[in-house]
Amino acid sequence: MSERGGLREMRAPRRWAVWGTTAWAAGILVLLVVLPLSMREFYGDRLATHWGGSGKPDGSLPLWAAAVAPAAVWAVLAAVAVFWRAARRWRAAVLVSGGVLLAGGQVSIVRANLHHADWRDAAPVSVGAVVTVFAAAAAGCVAWRVSRRPATAPASRGQGARMEIPEGERRVWLSRTANPWLRLVAAVTGAVAAVAPLVGTGGATASMWLLIVPFAVASAAVLVCSSVRVRVGERGVDVAFGPLGWPVRRWDAADVEWARAERRTPAQVGGWGYRLSGLGTTVMLRAGECLVIRAGGKNFAVSVDDAERGAALLNSLAGARTEGT
Missing domain, CATH: 2.30.29.30 (Pleckstrin-homology domain (PH domain)/Phosphotyrosine-binding domain (PTB))
Structure with a gap:
């Protein structure tokens, strides 16, 4: 193997990591902004964004602020994780867990405000908050386990040995x-998809499919792999x-x-x-x-x-x- 070919293969994972990080950061940013704006016809001009200990909303933001505020937090978090060299060791865990936490929170807020003209009538978000925190923690742990493993140089390009098979014999x-970690992720995401219809009204409303479909697809894909x-x-x-x-x-x-x-x-x-x-x-x-x-x-x-x-x-x-x- 030539030196140039070896360097190219060693750099390939870095390129994929850069593209993966960029796609993840951009995808979360788009979701945080587009989701509340795309559903604006189903609620008023202000959204409930904070709930008290009784489960009743006690704080709100204008629709534009509810879309921009979490996006701004995500942009700062992503920038710090990517460009601050001291955070390099925790970059994957921070980006993955932070993205899941903010995206899950935005989904919960939008769902709670749907079909409520007054933000004071918004539904509770306690179950969604618990599920979001648990999913963010699990995703962060998996990302940390992956990122802490050092990269190694590619193995030699030999074509491998052969096995001597005596004539007349068949071998299999x-x-x-x-x-087990991937199975855990599949179980968690599958549980979110299964529990979502039982939260609130007891049936799967149109808004809940925003939560059910992505988690169900993710659960099946992770389980297969x-x-x-x-x-x-x-x-x-x-x-x-x-x-x-x-x-x-x-x-x-x-x-x-x-x-x-x-x-x-x-x-x-x-x-x-x-x-x-x-x-x-x-x-x-x-x-x-x-x-x-x-x-x-x-x-x-x-x-x-x-x-x-x-x-x-x-x-x-x-x-x-x-x-x-």
Whole structure:
């Protein structure tokens, strides 16, 4: 591998981190401003923004201020997290937890004010506040665990060893991996989607879908990426996702150019779950050994145990298929 190629691959995770941070910051900013303004026909010119111990609103802001104030707080928070070098260690946790907290708070405020011309009649937000704080804390913990892992240099580009298979024998390799933190995130977001219709009126109103749909989709997506099962056999390799083993990605042995074991970290590939980076596609469930498959000119990696043995078997099967054609 050339020095230039190695530097390019080492810089790829940084580029993805920059783009990811930019997209997250911009997305939260847009949500904070657009959400209350887009629903202005369903409430008055002032929104309840503070509730007392009795659950009754005791403070309000004009509609424009209710949109601008949290956006300004987010802009300052994001700027400090990004540009203050002393905060670099906590940057991911601050941005993720702060974004979830402000976005959840804005959703709760908008929902509480819907269909109330007078802000004094706004609904309570106690349940939404508790859910938002819990979700922000969980998201911050996950982001901190990801960001504190140091990046490592890419592994060598060898094509991997082969396994000696005696004539007449058939061999199969299986490996499973699950990430309990991703399962926790899926459970939390799924609980938010399930509990939302029960809050307030006891039924899912139009405003609640602003909360239900994003959390339900996020829960399903995270759950699918929280576990993986890899099988290498005579047909090739199958990678099954989620507790139900679906969806499944398959490669025929004849289409595999090579396979190898390689150590990767979430910091290298841009986080947990199904990631796209300069290293190709990676299913990152835990830092460490990954099975890397080269097929169709693209790399696919999945973090599973005993990856070296699986790669050796796949190389042997791929070589046998190629030689037999």
